[in-house]
Amino acid sequence: MTALLEARGITKRFGGLEALAGVSLSVRKGEIYGLIGPNGAGKTTFFNVLTGFYPPDAGEFIFDGQRLDVRAPHEVAAAGIARTFQNIRLFAHMTALENVMVGRHVRSRAGVLGAVLRDRATRAEEAAIHERALALLKYVGIEHHANNLARNLPYGDQRKLEIARALALEPRLLALDEPAAGMNATETAQLMALLERIRHDGVTLLLIEHDVRLVMGLCDRVAVLDYGKKIAEGTPSEVQADPAVIEAYLGGSIA
């Protein structure tokens, strides 16, 4: 399998703190790749550097064979990478449907002028965006919430809505920061089925997750970060048995 995303020596410092110390890893096309590690290990920082929130102090990302040169978060979306956040970031006062339509507009061709003039081509594009947004809500299983305000959705459904909005960008890589956080067992099981389906439909997944059952049950490979360094990489069972990993998790088993 070829690499979709390669991180080469990614380093990020905050003052004297090295949050990422030369992290290299490679996510293959079509796999579900987990990024795990204790609190403060640098996982979210890795996502933030990947998605243009912070520039790296050293290192580079190669995406689908090309150097990823992003200076702002919207550029990474155009390159084919979408993400969700640890703390849900939805437009709380917009409906579920509108939240997904906003994501979709990044891919629209009408632009600002078209939106102002609202010519026939623009109206046709709007209708298509509306259709597609509805289809995405259905895909993640929350079409019944289309006209409800995002903030009124149950927590697990807000997480699914975030995923629908990210999918509206038609990413080749979907980066999920703790997608199961705050979910109960039923919601987590539904989420796992959804993530499998997304992968099956051709999107590569990179996810940060603390839920061990989800990581072990879903990921093809995982990398373990500890104090900004990659200390292990392999299949979930390989990593689980790695002494350095057990040590990083304070001497306990991570299962």
Ligand SMILES: Nc1ncnc2c1ncn2[C@@H]1O[C@H](COP(=O)(O)OP(=O)(O)OP(=O)(O)O)[C@@H](O)[C@H]1O
């Ligand atoms: N903007 C920032 N300014 C200063 N320090 C930061 C910043 N962002 C992250 N850090 C620090 O970098 C380190 C790595 O943080 P990060 O959030 O990436 O860890 P994490 O592995 O995602 O942890 P968690 O599992 O708790 O979310 C931490 O020590 C954190 O305090």
